[in-house]
Amino acid sequence: MDGAGNFGFADQIQSLRWVNDNAAAFGGDPDNVTVFGESAGGMATCALMTSPAAQGLVDKAAIMSGSCALAFPAGSIYPGVPEQRPYVSLAENESVGSDVAQQLGCTGSGVVDCLRALPVDALVANGEYFSDVLAYGTDLLPEDPRQAVENGAALPVPVFSGGNRAEQNSFVGGALLADPSAVTAQSYPTLLADAFGGNAGRVADLYPLQGFSSAAVAWASATTDAGWSCPTYRNNRALAAQAPVYSYEFADTGTADVSGVGASGVPQDAAHATDIPYFFDLDGHDVLKTPAQHDLARTMIAYLTSFAHTGTPEADGAPEWPRTTVTDTPVLQFVSGDISVIDADAEHHCDFWNALTR
Template sequence: MSTVLAAVSATGALMACRSAHEPAQAPLTVRVDSGSVRGVVKGKSRQFLGIPYAEPPTGARRWTLPRNPRPWSGVRDAGRPGNDCMQDSSPETEKPPSEDCLYVNVTAPREQHGALPVMVWWHGGGFTQGSGKDYDAVRLATEGKAVVVTVNYRLGIYGYLGLPGLAGSGDFGFADQIAALRWARRNASAFGGDPRNITVFGQSAGAMSACALLTSPEAEGLISKAIISSGSCGLRWPAGGLFPGAPADRPYVPVAQGQDDGLAAAEELGCTGKDALACLRGKTNAELLPHSPSFSDHLAYGTELLPRDPATALRAGAFAHVPVLIGGTHDEARSFVAGAIRYDPKLITSTTYPRLLEQAFGADARKVAARYPLSRYPSAGLAWATVLTDASWACSTLAGARDLAARTTVYSYEFADENAPNVNGLHVPDVPQGAAHATDLPYLFDLGGRDLLVNRDRKGLARTMVGYWGAFARSGDPNHRGAPRWRPGTAPLSLAPGAIRTVDAAAEHGCGFWETTTR
């Protein structure tokens, strides 16, 4: 054999060996069921941004259930996200929100790895704020080896308005989320995903929606797993729990109450009688948006999509028996309390603390004060935040985990990095943020496209968490090589740098005490 032929033969053998062991590059142009899209490369990932999963709910389609998008011809550019759903926005917002907002963003590994698990993300924001584009999923897709779909859904009055006789009353945002899940199942294989292995996961309002989905008839056969972060079905805030002076609240309302609230908003907008809906559809966004806060935490049950109160359904075992990963942050309420203090420092002080307890807990206020005396805390704000974290967030999450674990496999966690990034931008000395609400998000996503983890220990925890989340999406078991063992059950795994261990969170948050206390 000549030297040249020998070289060619050796090169061919090397290429054959490489192709046998190295994954092929996945395509940037793929076809979904409504047309072809061209994505972009970001690091080791492919991103397909701003893909419509439903028709725009505009004009006469405002307050109607989502319908599949119209097909398009040619190749659609998927290099930029779609519009945020209608919400209050700052003047610096690059692109104003719009009612034409039902888009998804898909992030997948650049290299093909066979059929990957699909993770569909529902963002938080109190059902009135937020966008799927804010959660860059490159790390979760590439390190977790998953296809990640982040979703926009209708918010505020656009997503949760109810009126008598209106199909979908109070559930339009929820219907959007379900439509996006169905879109993901139909199109998973186009991005290298397994349509039979879909995990829904969300935080705050997104988690409350994910928990509700488990109790919906629509969940049957639609998802294989769920991850619920800071938002269980049993979440309940006492009076003043979200903001001093606010009434007691929870994420779900009976459809009749939702319709009454919708009629009240319509009347304030001058829309009454049989033509109220047509009148509302004629209102401008400037007229409607001021009413959106009234539809925060306003997902309606007693409907076709959500027949039962999710908390009641969970306790009765009437939910999809799929594996669930559920948890929250160690200091959930600190962000809400710090926000109230920043708004008005006089709202939460040593003087107002007894009154806050009385408004929240009535006859049990003295009992709560004895359990959480001001003398134990550096400030009234920190005392009040601890009360609300335990009473509203931590113990309801643990109770939800117990209800789920009675009938399916559950993995519980509590995010506990006391030096987590201050994602809420709250700098109130009396209430250090610690592991406050939403501070776990930078460990899974690059928020706004930025990696907020500059410390080696934080990055290490993030890799472990991404590994847990990805493994759970793949198999229903979060354990992966090199990570501390996570045992199924209701005792949470505490997630903190260098200190991942199982903890007795029920004792730490006084859940036995709160089971006997009026909220």
């Protein structure tokens, strides 16, 4: 089927065509369009930078908790779930869809009509299998976006890119809410072995149980570094070969429990999605708790809007943001009352994780 695997992505590109055609009518500039995405939206934004169909439609990109290089180790999204990436080949994408359709009793040439005729509840019950991954080897994504970035094939536009210091706390907390025995001191070695194979012992040495408040925090720390932080900054350096790149890390604590995992016992820290209330009200409500958090939010918004206007993130009274290069990743870390440049590669043990990916 034409467009298979990327119908939602095709909608995003079509929306950008609409913006290009109509921005001037609203007082906008069709030659100064910033695409901004968080989580799956960030992964789609990064993929957009590698799509031939996006040529001339994107002038800047803000990628938040969603890099082309993300690779979630086995068991990190949920115990027992295989290793995952945001992008898969078209053949793999179609195979997953066909398998689920068959389980729902839909086969043959009428499979799509059969699925459309099913009750919504039947589809929702299998929603976890219809993942938000994008398919490459298609007209919209000819190449795996990670490979395209590494090959210098991404759009040469300014990029604002980073993530949260403790992304995995949300996912590990969610797993514990579903099953309190999902991550324990007893299961930790098995989780490491399933995720990292022959390197499990080296990972255990770098993330020893005695170095953390719990096995869940040790597991979350290891998988944050392996799956999120280090791939993001590695991807940023590759993008920096083509255009200006600005790397950040959100690390504020005491944030709202946006994922609802606070009861799990895993500290909220700067978990996945905890940065969203600093940019937007949620369900019409400001959920920030302190004046310092509001000050930080204003500064983060100023950096992002400045970037959207000019391609350079700046904020009055805030530190100058150094650019990422192909060899160095100075990361501007956002913490209430203390915005500063850090060596995120060192803090997340990226020399170790980057060596494992080679």
